Amino acid sequence: MSFDVVAIREQFPILKRQVNGKPLVYLDNAATTQKPQCVIDAMVDYYSNCNSNVHRGAHFLADQATRGFENARDIIQQFINAPKREEVIWTTGTTESINIVANGLRTLLSPGDEVIATEMDHHANLVTWQHACKEAGATLRTVPVNDAGELDQAAYESLLNENTKFVAFPHVSNVLGTINPVKSMTEKAKQVDALVLVDGAQGAAHGWADVQDIGCDFYAFSAHKIYGPMGIGVLWGKESVLENWPVWRTGGEMIATVTLQDATWNVLPYRFEAGTPNVGGAIAMGEAVRWFSALNQDAVLAHENALLAYATEKAQAFEGLTIIGNAINKIGVLSFVLEQGHPADLGFLLDQQGIAIRTGDLCAQPLMSRFNVPGTARASFSIYNTFDDIDALFVALNKAKTMLS
Numbered sequence: 001m002s003f004d005v006v007a008i009r010e011q012f013p014i015l016k017r018q019v020n021g022k023p024l025v026y027l028d029n030a031a032t033t034q035k036p037q038c039v040i041d042a043m044v045d046y047y048s049n050c051n052s053n054v055h056r057g058a059h060f061l062a063d064q065a066t067r068g069f070e071n072a073r074d075i076i077q078q079f080i081n082a083p084k085r086e087e088v089i090w091t092t093g094t095t096e097s098i099n100i101v102a103n104g105l106r107t108l109l110s111p112g113d114e115v116i117a118t119e120m121d122h123h124a125n126l127v128t129w130q131h132a133c134k135e136a137g138a139t140l141r142t143v144p145v146n147d148a149g150e151l152d153q154a155a156y157e158s159l160l161n162e163n164t165k166f167v168a169f170p171h172v173s174n175v176l177g178t179i180n181p182v183k184s185m186t187e188k189a190k191q192v193d194a195l196v197l198v199d200g201a202q203g204a205a206h207g208w209a210d211v212q213d214i215g216c217d218f219y220a221f222s223a224h225k226i227y228g229p230m231g232i233g234v235l236w237g238k239e240s241v242l243e244n245w246p247v248w249r250t251g252g253e254m255i256a257t258v259t260l261q262d263a264t265w266n267v268l269p270y271r272f273e274a275g276t277p278n279v280g281g282a283i284a285m286g287e288a289v290r291w292f293s294a295l296n297q298d299a300v301l302a303h304e305n306a307l308l309a310y311a312t313e314k315a316q317a318f319e320g321l322t323i324i325g326n327a328i329n330k331i332g333v334l335s336f337v338l339e340q341g342h343p344a345d346l347g348f349l350l351d352q353q354g355i356a357i358r359t360g361d362l363c364a365q366p367l368m369s370r371f372n373v374p375g376t377a378r379a380s381f382s383i384y385n386t387f388d389d390i391d392a393l394f395v396a397l398n399k400a401k402t403m404l405s
């Protein structure tokens with residue numbers, strides 16, 4: 001299967017940059033992906049040619065902006081196979097999407113109710129449920145992670161019971177790269193009638209967000225991890241669930257009628273979209289998804305898997321390096337620790353050589369405790385990375401190791 005990585009790279013202007021006098025090797029894709037020119041153009045075009053507020057003005061630009069904005073919603077609907085466009089809610093990103101759900105959940109939970117999250121969750125999908133449970137007097141339970149970095153499915157099943165009202169888990173771990181069995185986990189939660197939210201921040205980026213196939217009630221993701229801009233993302237929710245979900249922010253657009261003492265709520269999706277939305281961001285997110293969806297997905301996956309296999313082989317042969325996360329099903333994320341130095345020092349020394357990785361707790365402190373590490377260094381691969389990038393990473397790691405020894 002041919003995959004023209006050179007042609008892909010050509011579309012990302014930032015990859016031509018030098019950093020610290022060295023060609024940029026960008027391996028921090030799980031934090032955010034770079035943007036192809038067409039996405040940058042979509043943003044510039046919006047502000048250059050049709051900037052206007054949506055749904056409100058009876059003029060040409062307002063109409064054009066509204067059509068672009070709503071068309072982007074249709075693109076997302078198709079991308080995640082949502083039954084209805086009204087189920088696609090624009091948010092500022094995964095964190096806000098999860099908070100919208102948690103904010104409603106805390107008013108629906110009672111003492112004695114249980115919520116399940118996991119030991120591998122990003123803080124965005126853990127602290128939110130902690131907070132909701134504390135406010136409601138409900139109990140938070142968490143699914144443990146095994147030594148390979150997979151969710152312990154037997155433990156998950158034993159946590160589910162008639163008090164379980166809500167279950168949240170990540171589609172893919174941002175630290176370990178583990179791809180979770182989201183469909184079967186959802187099926188199990190449904191056996192006790194619990195609602196399910198999938199944190200799709202890392203899963204959507206691979207085009208795996210088929211919400212009907214997964215069977216979940218909510219799916220949350222961000223544009224910036226799928227070649228789109230920052231500050232825009234999506235909460236998808238089943239219409240039957242969203243219709244009865246407590247409102248989040250109040251203000252313009254989310255209302256139907258207002259008197260001095262009272263208000264009624266708008267229909268979906270506007271009921272959850274108070275205030276002026278990020279129109280340019282939504283349009284550019286639509287463009288990012290359109291761009292990504294047009295690629296041969298099998299070839300993209302094969303490329304990313306080949307990068308991971310190559311990097312894993314090199315990492316295994318690297319003395320003093322321990323990989324954190326060895327799941328059978330994983331994406332192109334390589335978290336590791338090096339005997340010779342703290343991840344933060346490693347990050348600094350790699351940066352000096354033009355190599356961008358992420359270091360620290362990766363917004364997953366409980367997972368760091370689980371693996372008994374202060375943090376990890378994480379190289380995460382994307383569509384535009386090459387085998388040369390991985391070679392450069394290991395040459396730089398070697399240098400860093402010598403300096404730290």
Ligand code: PMP
Nearest residue numbers: 093094095122124174199201222
């Ligand atoms: N969940 C996971 C698994 C993530 O990787 C991230 C981003 N690192 C988030 C949630 C939060 O996403 P955002 O910062 O875009 O809201």
